[in-house]
Amino acid sequence: MPESSTSQPSTSRLLPVLQLIRLPAVFTALADILLGRLLVPFPTDASNTLPVLILLLIASAGLYLSGMVFNDVFDRHLDAQQRPGRPLPSGRVSLRVAVCLGVLLMAGGLAAAAVVSILAKSPASLVVALALAGCVLAYDGLLKTTPLGPLAMGACRSLNLLLGATAAGSFDALAQGPPLFVALGMGLYITGVTWFARNESGTSDRRQLTAAVMLINVGLATLVTFAGLATSDLKQNASTSVLLLMALIIVSINRRLIAAIRDPRPERVQSGVGILLLSLVMIDATLALAVKENTIAALLIASLLIPAILLKRWIPLT
Numbered sequence: 001m002p003e004s005s006t007s008q009p010s011t012s013r014l015l016p017v018l019q020l021i022r023l024p025a026v027f028t029a030l031a032d033i034l035l036g037r038l039l040v041p042f043p044t045d046a047s048n049t050l051p052v053l054i055l056l057l058i059a060s061a062g063l064y065l066s067g068m069v070f071n072d073v074f075d076r077h078l079d080a081q082q083r084p085g086r087p088l089p090s091g092r093v094s095l096r097v098a099v100c101l102g103v104l105l106m107a108g109g110l111a112a113a114a115v116v117s118i119l120a121k122s123p124a125s126l127v128v129a130l131a132l133a134g135c136v137l138a139y140d141g142l143l144k145t146t147p148l149g150p151l152a153m154g155a156c157r158s159l160n161l162l163l164g165a166t167a168a169g170s171f172d173a174l175a176q177g178p179p180l181f182v183a184l185g186m187g188l189y190i191t192g193v194t195w196f197a198r199n200e201s202g203t204s205d206r207r208q209l210t211a212a213v214m215l216i217n218v219g220l221a222t223l224v225t226f227a228g229l230a231t232s233d234l235k236q237n238a239s240t241s242v243l244l245l246m247a248l249i250i251v252s253i254n255r256r257l258i259a260a261i262r263d264p265r266p267e268r269v270q271s272g273v274g275i276l277l278l279s280l281v282m283i284d285a286t287l288a289l290a291v292k293e294n295t296i297a298a299l300l301i302a303s304l305l306i307p308a309i310l311l312k313r314w315i316p317l318t
Contacts (some may be wrong), residue, residue, distance in 0.1 A: 036164020050297025066148035067136040069102035120169035154191030189219030
């Protein structure tokens with residue numbers, strides 16, 4: 001009994017912080033980094049490959065989680081009316097703690113990217129990380145409620161994937177076809193997701209949801225096109241498997257989205273948003289298989305879905 005009584009308060013203090021940073025969603029950002037790394041050639045000097053990858057994962061996590069924190073900091077007055085149970089309006093996390101946490105996470109993410117730039121002797125990682133941090137703050141503080149809000153969020157996702165591609169150590173690698181192609185598709189997809197989720201706390205407009213779903217599918221079509229081009233050099237069975245996996249993901253996504261359009265209540269729309277976010281992990285894993293025909297790499301990315309789903313029981317994605 002004494003052990004449980006001492007552990008319970010610490011757990012009750014930690015859970016609101018984990019809810020504030022939306023911990024399950026960070027695994028989708030990490031999947032983007034792993035995919036971005038596979039989209040560029042490995043440097044001839046591979047001695048720093050693992051440290052660089054770990055640092056880029058830390059950079060992505062720091063920037064992504066800081067964005068979640070600042071989202072709630074800027075939305076705290078609106079959340080007090082619409083979502084009073086969230087950590088900030090409920091008082092379970094103080095504003096001071098939230099701001100300090102957000103600053104530390106963003107600073108840590110930028111610091112990790114700076115170390116990568118030093119190791120790679122190229123400013124690429126730090127420049128992309130700074131652009132990502134700027135987009136995060138612009139979305140959270142200025143653009144979220146404007147027509148540019150979904151575009152800003154889409155840009156954040158594109159830059160996160162490009163951050164993974166900076167592991168190659170140069171801007172030239174980013175200018176190649178694969179990183180830009182996939183970043184465009186991811187950006188369109190997340191722009192649509194953000195638009196779809198715009199009124200998730202209330203009853204959404206069916207026309208808006210329909211338009212958002214169309215944009216989501218444009219993003220998916222872009223990624224499928226890339227997968228088709230990338231698998232042209234693979235064996236026939238591998239190419240077929242990749243395209244079938246993408247088809248299954250698209251069907252699963254659209255089934256949930258159509259259900260939300262038919263019944264646009266908050267719980268339906270929020271469920272759809274959750275599926276859209278978690279599906280990113282499987283999309284990344286499938287694209288990794290298309291690029292490298294490396295089952296181990298694809299399974300590693302797909303495995304990120306496990307902690308995300310387990311944590312989602314206690315920590316909402318949105």
